[in-house]
Amino acid sequence: xxxxxxxxxxxxxxxxxxxxxxxxxxxxxxxxxxxxxxxxxxxxxxxxxxxxxxxxxxxxxxxxxxxxxxxxxxxxxxxxxxxxxxxxxxxxxxxxxxxxxxxxxxxxxxxxxxxxxxxxxxxxxxxxxxxxxxxxxxxxxxxxxxxxxxxxxxxxxxxxxxxxxxxxxxxxxxxxxxxxxxxxxxxxxxxxxxxxxxxxxxxxxxxxxxxxxxxxxxxxxxxxxxxxxxxxxxxxxxxxxxxxxxxxxxxxxxxxxxxxxxxxxxxxxxxxxxxxxxxxxxxxxxxxxxxxxxxxxxxxxxxxxxxxxxxxxxxxxxxxxxxxxxxxxxxxxxxxxxxxxxxxxxxxxxxxxxxxxxxxxxxxxxxxxxxxxxxxxxxxxxxxxxxxxxxxxxxxxxxxxxxxxxxxxxxxxxxxxxxxxxxxxxxxxxxxxxxxxxxxxxxxxxxxxxxxxxxxxxxxxxxxxxxxxxxxxxxxxxxxxxxxxxxxxxxxxxxxxxxxxxxxxxxxxxxxxxxxxxxxxxxxxxxxxxxxxxxxxxxxxxxxxxxxxxxxxxxxxxxxxxxxxxxxxxxxxxxxxxxxxxxxxxxxxxxxxxxxxxxxx
Numbered sequence: 001x002x003x004x005x006x007x008x009x010x011x012x013x014x015x016x017x018x019x020x021x022x023x024x025x026x027x028x029x030x031x032x033x034x035x036x037x038x039x040x041x042x043x044x045x046x047x048x049x050x051x052x053x054x055x056x057x058x059x060x061x062x063x064x065x066x067x068x069x070x071x072x073x074x075x076x077x078x079x080x081x082x083x084x085x086x087x088x089x090x091x092x093x094x095x096x097x098x099x100x101x102x103x104x105x106x107x108x109x110x111x112x113x114x115x116x117x118x119x120x121x122x123x124x125x126x127x128x129x130x131x132x133x134x135x136x137x138x139x140x141x142x143x144x145x146x147x148x149x150x151x152x153x154x155x156x157x158x159x160x161x162x163x164x165x166x167x168x169x170x171x172x173x174x175x176x177x178x179x180x181x182x183x184x185x186x187x188x189x190x191x192x193x194x195x196x197x198x199x200x201x202x203x204x205x206x207x208x209x210x211x212x213x214x215x216x217x218x219x220x221x222x223x224x225x226x227x228x229x230x231x232x233x234x235x236x237x238x239x240x241x242x243x244x245x246x247x248x249x250x251x252x253x254x255x256x257x258x259x260x261x262x263x264x265x266x267x268x269x270x271x272x273x274x275x276x277x278x279x280x281x282x283x284x285x286x287x288x289x290x291x292x293x294x295x296x297x298x299x300x301x302x303x304x305x306x307x308x309x310x311x312x313x314x315x316x317x318x319x320x321x322x323x324x325x326x327x328x329x330x331x332x333x334x335x336x337x338x339x340x341x342x343x344x345x346x347x348x349x350x351x352x353x354x355x356x357x358x359x360x361x362x363x364x365x366x367x368x369x370x371x372x373x374x375x376x377x378x379x380x381x382x383x384x385x386x387x388x389x390x391x392x393x394x395x396x397x398x399x400x401x402x403x404x405x406x407x408x409x410x411x412x413x414x415x416x417x418x419x420x421x422x423x424x425x426x427x428x429x430x431x432x433x434x435x436x437x438x439x440x441x442x443x444x445x446x447x448x449x450x451x452x453x454x455x456x457x458x459x460x461x462x463x464x465x466x467x468x469x470x471x472x473x474x475x476x477x478x479x480x481x482x483x484x485x486x487x488x489x490x491x492x493x494x495x496x497x498x499x500x501x502x503x504x505x506x507x508x509x510x511x512x513x514x515x516x517x518x519x520x521x522x523x524x525x526x527x528x529x530x531x532x533x534x535x536x537x538x539x540x541x542x543x544x545x546x547x548x549x550x551x552x553x554x555x556x557x558x559x560x561x562x563x564x565x566x567x568x569x570x571x572x573x574x575x576x577x578x579x580x581x582x583x584x585x586x587x588x589x590x591x592x593x594x595x596x597x598x599x600x601x
Contacts, residue, residue, distance in 0.1 A: 003029055003030075003031035003082045003083070003084070004027075004029055004030060004031060004082050004084045004085070004086055004099045004102075004103055004173075005031055005032050005033075005034060005076075005080035005081065005082035005084070005085050005086070005176075006024050006027075006030060006032070006033045006034070006085075006086045006087075006088055006099070007034045007036065007073055007076030007077065007080065007085060007086070007087050007088070008020070008021070008024070008033065008034070008035050008036065008076075008087075008088050008089070008090050009036040009038050009069050009072035009073055009076070009087075009089075009090075010035060010036070010037060010038060010040055010044075010090045011038035011039055011040065011066065011069070012039070012040065012041075014091075015299050015302070015601055016090070016091045016220035016221070016295070016298070016299070017044075017090035017091065018047070018051075018299075018302045019093060019220060019298040019299055019301070019302050020088065020089075020090050020091060020092055020093055020094075020220065021033070021035075021048075021051065021058075021090075022301070022302050023093040023094040023095075024088065024094055025055060025057065025058075026094075026096070026353070027094060027096075027097075027098060027099040027100075028097065028099065028100055029099050029100050029103065030057060030099060031057070031081065031082045032057050032058075032059060032080065032081060032082065033057055033058050033059070034059045034061065034076040034079055034080060035048060035058065035059065035060045035061065036061050036062075036072035036073070036075055036076050037060065037061065037062035037063075037064075038066050038067060038068070038069070038072050039065055039066035045060065045062060048060055059079070061075060061076070061079065067187075068187045069185070069187070069194065070184070070185035070186055070187030070188070070189060070194055071187040073087050073184065073185045074184040074185060074187070077176065077179050077180075077184060080176060082176065083175060083176055083177070084103050084106065084173065084174070084175055084176065085173070085174055085175070085176050085179055086099060086102060086171065086172070086173045086174075087169070087171070087172045087173075087174075087185075088170070088171050089169065089170050089171070091219065091220045091221075092119070092170045092171060092217045092218065092219055092220065093217065093218040093220060093298060093350070093351070094171070094215075094217065095117075095215065095216050095217075095218070095351035096351055096352065096353045098117065098171075098215045098217075099173075101117075101212055101214060101215050102115045102116070102117070102171075102173035102212060102215060103173065105161045105210055105212050106173055106174070106175065106210075109161060109208065109210055110208075111206060111207055111208045112161075112207070112208050112210050113174065113175070113178050113202045113205075113207025113208060113209070114167065114172060114173070114174050114178075114198070114199065114202045114207060114208075114209045114210065115161070115167075115172075115173040115174075115209075115210045115211075115212055116167035116168060116170070116171050116172055116173065116210075116211060116212070116215075116217075117171055117211070117212050117213075117214075117215025117216060117217045118211065118212075118213055118215065118216055118217065119168055119170055119216075119217050119218075119219055120216045120217065120218050120219065120349040121219055121290075121349070122218075122219070122221065122288065122290040122291040122293070122294040122295075122348070122349065123288070123290035123291075123346075124290075124346045124347070124349055127219050128168040128170070131164065131165040131166045132164060132165055133165050134165045134166070134196075134199075134200055134203065135165075135166070135196050135200075135243065136248065137244055137248055137252060137256070137257060137260050140240055140244065140260065140264070141260060141263070144263060144264070144267050158213040159213065159214060160213075161210045161211065161212045161213070162210070162211055162213070163208050163209065163210055163211075164209055164210070164211050165199065165203070165209065166195055166196050166199045166200075166209065167195060167199060167209055167210075167211055168195060168217075169193075169194050169195035169198070170217055170219070171215075171217050172195070172198070178202075178207065181205070182198070182201050182202065182205070183201075185197075185198060186198075188242060189239050189242065189243070190235035190236070190238065190239050193235075193236060193239035193240075193243070196243055197243055197246070200247060216349060216351065218294070218298075218349045218350060218351070220294065220295065220298060221287060221291045221294075221295070233268055233271055233272055233275070234268055234272065236268075237264050237265060237267070237268035240264050241261045241264055241265075244257060244260065244261070245257065245261070287457070287599070289457075289458060290348075292456055292457050292458055292599070292600060293321055293326060293348050293456075293458070294348055294349065294350055295600060295601050296323075296326045296327070296330070296456045296458075296600045296601075297326060297329065297330055297348060297350045298350055299600070299601050300326075300327070300330040300491075300600070301330050301333060301334060301352075304330060304331065304333075304334035305334065306334050306336075307334065307335050307336060308335075308336040309335040309336060309498075310332060310335040310336050310337035310498075310501070311336035311337070312336075312338075313336075313337045313338070313375045313376065314337070314338045314339075314340065314372070314373065314374045314375050314376075315332050315337045315338070315339055315340070315374065315375065315376045315377070315378060315501075316340045316342065316369070316372075316374040316376070316377045316378070316393070316396075316398065317329055317332070317339060317340065317341050317342065317377075317378050317380060318342045318362060318377070318378070318379045318380060318381040318385075318386075318389075319342070319343075319379065319380035319381030319382070320341035320342055320343050320357075320380070321341075321343045321345060321348065322380050322381070322458070323453065323454075323455050323456045323458045323459050323490040324380045324404060324450075324453065324490045324493050324494060325341075325380035325381075326456060326458075326490075327455070327456070327490045327491040327493070327494035328378050328380060328494040328497055328498075329341050329355070330494075331491075331494045331495065331497075331498050332378075332498070333352060333354050333355060335498060336354075337354065338354050338356075339354060339355050339356070340356050340358055340369070340372055340374065341355060341356070341357050341358065342357075342358045342359075342360060342362070342381075343357065343358075343359060344359070344360065344361045344362070345359070346359065347359060356372075358370060358372075362381055362385040362389060363385055363388075367389075367392075368392070369392070369396050372396065373396050373397045374393070374396050374397065374398045375397070375398065375399070375400070376398065376399075376400045376401075376402075376501055377393050377398045377400065377401045377402070378401075378402045378403075378497050378501075379401060379402065379403040379404065380404050383403060383404065383405045383406075383427055383430045383431070383434075384426050384427070384429075384430040386401075386403055386430065386434055387430055387433040387434055387437055390434070390437040390438060390441060390443065391437075391441065393443070394441040394442075394443055398443060399442070399443055399444060400443065400444050400445075400501065400502075401434075401438060401443055401444070401445045401446075402445070402446045402447075402448065402497050402500060402501065403434060403445065403446075403447050403448070404447075404448050404449075404450060404493065405427055405430070405431055405447050405448065405449045405510075406427060406449055406450060407449045407450065407451045407512055407514075407572070407574050408420075408423065408424055408427060409424050409427040409428050409431065409449065410424075410574075411424075411567070411570070411572050412424040412563075413425070413428070415563050416563065417561045417562070417563045419558040419559075419561070420561070420563055431447055431510065434447065435447075435508070439508075444504075444507040444508065445507070445508065446500055446506045446507065446508075446509055446510070446511070447509075447510040447511070448493065448496060448497070448510075448511055448513050449510060449511065449512045449513065449574070450488050450493050450513045450514075451485070451486050451487065451488055451512070451513070451514040451515065451572060451573075451574050452485055452486070452487045452488070452515075452572070453487070453488050453489070453490055453493060454487050454488075454489060454490065454597070454598065455489045455490035455491055455597065455598070455600060456490060456599070456600035457598060457599040457600055458600075459490070460559075461487075462487060462524075462528070462598065463598060463599075465525065465528060466528050466531075466532075466598050466599075469525070469528050469529055469532060469534065470532055473534055473537060474537035474538070474539060475525055475537070475538055475539070476538075476539045476540075476541050476544055477521065477522065477525070477538055477539070477540055477541070477544065477565075477568055478540075478541065478542065478544045478545060478565035478566060478568045478569065479540035479541075479542065480522070480540070480569065481520070481521040481522040481525075481538075481540070481568040481569060482520045482521065482522055482569060483520065483521050483567065483568050483569045483570045483571055483572065484518050484519070484520055484521075484571045484572065484573045485518070485519055485520070485521055485524055485572055485573070486514035486515045486517070486518050486519075486572070486573050486574065487515045487517075487519075487524065487590050488513055488514050488515035488587050489515065489587065489588055489597060492513075492515070492516075492585075492587040492588060493513055495585075496511075496513055496579065496583070496585050499583040499584055499585065500582075500583045503582070503583045505582045505583065506582055506583055509578075509582070511576065511578060511579040511582075511585075512574040512575065512576055512578075512579070513576055513579055513585065513587070514573065514574045514575065514576045514587070515587050515588070515589070515590055516586070516587040516588050516589045516590075516592075517589040517590045518573055519590055521568045521569075522538065524590065525538055526538070527590060527591055528591070528598070531591060531594055531595050531598065532595075544562075544565040545562030545563075545565040545566055546562060548560055548561055548562045548564055548565055549561055549562040
C-alpha cells in the first residue's frame with residue numbers, strides 16, 4: 001500500500017486525544033503524523049512533544065494560535081510528504097489496519113476520491129447516518145419539519161465499500177493531488193459541518209465518496225464539549241445557511257432561499273430556547289457506563305507501562321467489562337499478552353491487535369471458547385460461575401487460573417439477612433469446589449478475596465456513594481459510622497493478578513486483598529466530599545436500617561437491605577501481609593489520585 005500522512009488538528013483536547021494518537025501510531029503504512037496545535041494548553045503540547053521524542057514520525061506544528069479546523073487541515077496538507085492524506089479528528093480511534101483499508105479503497109475503486117469508515121459509539125450503536133443524496137434546500141426544509149428522507153444507516157452486514165453522498169468528517173482519506181485540486185477544506189465552516197461542503201465539491205468534479213463498513217471509527221466522548229450545547233446549535237444553523245448560499249443561491253426561485261434561511265434561524269432559536277428551559281446546557285458532565293468502559297480501556301492503555309512480560313501468551317478474561325476485568329484486560333495487553341475477553345453483553349468498540357471479544361453467557365450450557373486454546377485464565381465474573389467451566393478450560397489447555405472471590409465470604413456469613421448469608425455460603429462453596437476440581441485436572445489455581453473495591457466509576461459501592469454525594473451534596477449514615485474499611489482500587493486488584501500469574505509461590509493459595517490505607521466509614525465519606533470540593537454533609541439517622549429494608553422490598557432489590565447500614569459500624573479490615581510477602585502486592589492509599597481514582601479518567 002502507499003504510505004499515508006495522518007493530519008490531526010487539536011483544540012482544547014482532553015485525554016481522549018492521546019488515545020487517538022496511539023491508535024494512529026499503531027497503523028501499518030503510516031508515514032507521518034502531523035499534529036496542528038489549534039490553541040491548546042502548554043501541558044498538552046509538552047506531553048505531545050515528549051511523545052514525539054520517542055517517535056520520529058510525529059511532527060507538531062504550533063505558534064499560529066487558534067486558526068480553525070479547516071485552516072489547520074490545510075496547513076497540515078501543505079506540509080505532508082505522502083501521496084495520500086487522512087484527516088482524523090482527535091476524539092476518534094482508528095481500528096487496526098484502518099489506514100490500509102482506507103487507502104486500498106481509494107486506489108482500487110473506480111473514481112473513488114474520498115473514503116471514510118463507520119462511526120461506532122461506546123455502546124456499539126452507529127454514530128452517524130450517511131446520506132444517499134446530497135443536501136439540498138428541500139432536504140433541509142424536510143429535516144426541519146421532521147422528515148429525513150435521505151438518511152441511511154450503514155449496513156452492519158456489508159463487507160465491501162459502497163458509495164454515499166456524504167460521510168462524516170471524523171475521518172477523511174483523500175489523495176494529496178485531489179485535495180489540492182479541490183482547494184482543501186473551507187475554513188468558514190464550523191467543525192462538524194465541513195463534510196457536506198467537501199463531499200459535494202468532490203462529486204462536482206466527478207469523484208465518488210466511499211464508505212468502508214469494515215473500518216469502525218470509535219468515538220471517544222468529549223466531556224468538555226457537552227458544556228456548550230447552545231453555542232453548537234447556533235453554529236450548526238450558520239453552517240447550513242452558508243452551505244445553501246454557497247451552492248444553491250443561483251438555482252432557486254427569488255426569495256425562497258432567503259425565506260429558508262429565516263426558517264433555519266427561527267428553528268435554531270426555538271431549539272436553543274427550548275433546551276435552555278429544559279436546562280440541557282446546565283446538565284452535569286455525566287458519562288454513561290458504556291463510555292466509562294471504553295475510556296477505561298483506551299485511556300488506561302495510553303498511560304500503561306509497556307513490556308513483553310507475557311508475550312506469546314494467550315489469556316482468557318471472564319467478566320471483562322467489570323471494573324476489575326477492564327483493568328486486567330488493559331494490563332495484560334500492556335504486558336504483551338493476547339487477550340480473549342468474555343462478556344455476556346456486546347463488545348466494547350475498542351479494537352486492538354491483541355484483543356478479541358467473545359460474547360457469551362458463562363452459565364449457558366452451550367458456552368464455548370470458539371476453538372481457542374489458552375495459557376492462563378483470569379476469572380473476574382461472579383465466582384460461582386467458575387466451577388462448571390473448569391473442565392472446559394482444562395480441555396482448552398489452560399494450566400493456570402486466578403479467580404476473584406470476596407471477603408464477603410467472612411463478612412456476610414453471619415448476616416441476619418437471608419440473601420446475604422446465602423451469598424456468602426455460595427462463595428465459600430465455590431472456593432472449595434474450585435480447589436477440588438483444579439486439583440483433579442492438574443490446574444494451578446489462586447483465589448483472591450478483595451475487600452471493598454472501587455474504581456472506574458462502575459462499582460456498586462464507592463462510586464454509588466460518590467454519585468449520591470455529587471448529585472445531592474449529602475449522604476445518610478447509621479451513627480456513629482466509625483466501622484473501619486480498607487478500600488482497594490480495581491487496578492491494584494488487576495496488578496495483583498499480573499504479579500501472581502506465573503509466580504509458583506501463589507499456586508493453590510487464597511489471599512485477602514485490601515487497600516493501602518485504613519479509614520473509618522465516616523472518614524471515607526468525608527474524603528469523597530473533599531474530592532468534589534463540597535463541604536461534608538453527613539446526616540445521622542437511627543432509622544436508616546429500617547428505611548433500607550422497606551425500600552429494598554418496595555423495589556424488589558435483594559441487595560438493598562438494613563444490613564448495609566448496620567455494617568457501617570463493623571470493622572471490615574483484612575490484612576494483606578501474605579500477598580505482599582508472596583508476590584509483592586502494594587496497593588495505593590484510598591483516593592490517592594483524587595477524582596481519577598473514582599471515575600477512571
